[in-house]
Amino acid sequence: MSAHQSCRHLLASLSEFVDGELDEKLCAEIERHLADCENCRIVIDSLEKTVSLYQTVSKTETVPDEVRERLFHRLKLDEFLES
């Protein structure tokens, strides 16, 4: 990544860039930079992929029924368990 001086300078903005929250000027600067910096393209792609993997995995995680039952019981809400 250190091939260019600007890589370092842009690092702190990459996260906002992938969220599309960066102001237009900086966004254009990053896009220009990405056109000829393969390392930064890899960092951005893997940054986006990292976030999306965490999101994908968390969607498949279920909460065990017993956790809900124990919670309702602890809160003395057993009568509402069936609803």
Place this chain on the structure above:
Amino acid sequence: MSNRKTKEVFSLDALRAGDRAEFARLVETYYEMIYRLALKMLNDSQDAEDILQETFIKAYQHIRNFDGRSELSTWLYRIATNEALMQLRRKRPQTFSIENPEFSDEAEPEPVQIVDWCCLPEEELISAEAQARMDVAIEKLPASLRVVFVLRDIQGLSTRETGEVLDLSETAVKTRLSRARLRLREDLSSYYAERLGEENRP
């Protein structure tokens, strides 16, 4: 993306009056999101369950003080986050470094892992081993970064909502999120680079 339910509609008057049916509805609506938050923060199902129960006990005790200025979900997140952070402080004080990311002049270390692993097949990217590695990577983050990543990227809160839950400015949320993501990227990249290396071995 968001794990959250859509617009919440609860009778605050009923909740404040101690209406148990309305409180049960509140619990039903939000228990999964609170449990998931706690599980990601603590990576321990028993601890997560304790946080879940404590959160709703506190919510029931303090609902009279809820002023309605924020959404109920934000208020519940705030209680759960505080509980989770206290639990971490008790059990794993090493995750509380003196680091105060947004006040630190120290820049984030330059990425070391420059490997394009995005082409790995999906089943390899989310294998059981990979998921365990993802959990470890989150656990290695200091609590101040972990909580922002979990709220913002896993629970799907906006920058503003995350700031409200944690009493942080939006700039501080963005700085912490950026650092958390870069560290996780670095960690996962080193794992997937090994996988790629194995795949390409003759």
